[in-house]
Amino acid sequence: MRLVSTKSIQPGTTLAQTIYNDNGQVLIQKGLGLTERVIRRLINLGITYVYIKDELTDDIHIESPISEKLRMEASNTIKETFSKMRQDGYMNNSHILNKQGKKLTDIVQQIMEEIQNNSDTVSLLADIFVTDDYIFQHSINVTIYSIAIGIELGLSKKELSEIGTGAMLHDVGKVFIDQDILQKPDKLDSDEFEIIKSHTQLGYDFLRKQLDLPLLVAHCAYQHHERLDGSGYPRGIEGDQLHKYAKLIGVADVFDAVTSNRVYRDAKLPHEGLEVLYAGAIKLFDKEIVEAFKKSVAVYPNGLTVKLSDGRNGIVSQQNNHLCDRPIIRVFKENGMEVEPYEIDLATILNVTITSCNLES
Structure with a gap:
């Protein structure tokens, strides 16, 4: 799943995380294909960003600290x-x-x-x-x-x-x-x-x-x-x-x-x-x-698209406990060109840092 800005979602995108009200009732079920009307509803409800499904991040998950x-x-x-x-x-x-x-x-x-x-x-x-x-x-x-x-x-x-x-x-x-x-x-x-x-x-x-x-x-x-x-x-x-x-x-x-x-x-x-x-x-x-x-705390949460100091682009795929600003990154772009995805661990590559985040879908 990938974290994106609600305002950037295109109709037809699939929601990857259920949205609830404070009574625990489902407002929008995960797996739903988002229409323009539903996207407007998300924005009007004040939801800044959501998780969506895409092929590159299908195996990336985020778990709540409590059930x-x-x-x-x-x-x-x-x-x-x-x-x-x-x-x-x-x-x-x-x-x-x-x-x-x-x-x-x-x-x-x-x-x-x-x-x-x-x-x-x-x-x-x-x-x-x-x-x-x-x-x-x-x-x-x-x-x-x-x-x-x-x-x-x-x-x-x-x-x-x-x-x-x-x-x-x-x-x-x-x-x-x-x-x-x-x-x-x-x-x-x-x-x-x-x-x-x-x-x-x-x-x-x-x-x-x-x-x-x-x-x-x-x-x-x-x-x-x-x-x-x-x-x-x-x-x-x-x-x-x-x-x-x-x-x-x-x-x-x-x-x-x-x-x-x-x-x-x-x-x-x-x-x-x-x-x-x-x-x-x-x-x-x-x-x-x-x-x-x-x-x-997960400073850069799983599913977040980031840019690295060496120009590569990737998605946070996994956390390093107690090194929460040095996660594992799935790189998918180098020098502006798409590449076969591979992962690097920022806990071991200390000369590379996260410089910015991208929430565009």
Whole structure:
């Protein structure tokens, strides 16, 4: 399968990866020949890129870090929990997590186990979901990334469980914010942005009252928008004043935010998301955490067409674990001429690098 920009797809192209809504229902089934109408629908749904079938990449696959069944269970549990909170309102919902907390903890434990048992690097491009409420899938994605980083850093099971729960609930304060502001497709004015920023305080105040949750989980909600240089919110704390869990979740949160499909902007590719993190390394983000993230995530995902520094063109066919920016490339063009495909391993050919990516179909 090959990763391409939705806007570049030609009618008749075959979809290689099923697209779901956040209830797990199939919106567009893989194997479908895409018509002009369906392509327009994909674009209107805010889907930036998809996987398509072609002969050169038929044997290239991308696997989700967690099973489809667990993804659906997590999505439904988060949706049920957050929707109930939103329905009851901020002042009347202190009992909800007492009922749902065990479900959320169990899901975090399952995510931990599946990531630990999966030797592949993390890539969420296989999971293309269309949702009316971004917070549901975002919460799951940030949990997956946070646990993957924690594993790379060698954290204990107890710490991974706390981080996973904190990540799952880091944006819970947004449940209590006016949805018209939260889902606004246009630029927020200063007053609206201040309302959005209040989700950190709202989340902290709500979670710290939950007797069955560690207080650290509340601090994850409180501090995940704080930055090392004090430029974050809500308190503008800096350096060692930030808890390590919040530093870690903050990195996962930013990466998922910029690489997720949104109706009002195109998603960045993983290597572009990583560039955002590196631009803020040391000043905004903990460099050790960014480095651990880089080792955990498929920077150049399978199926992505790339150009190499020596002028060759190829497609990423396989990952090298812990060297996620040095994958195995299936070369199909040299000096602008098509050649019989062959593979090179960038982990062993150190004088060749990826210089650009191509999403044209």
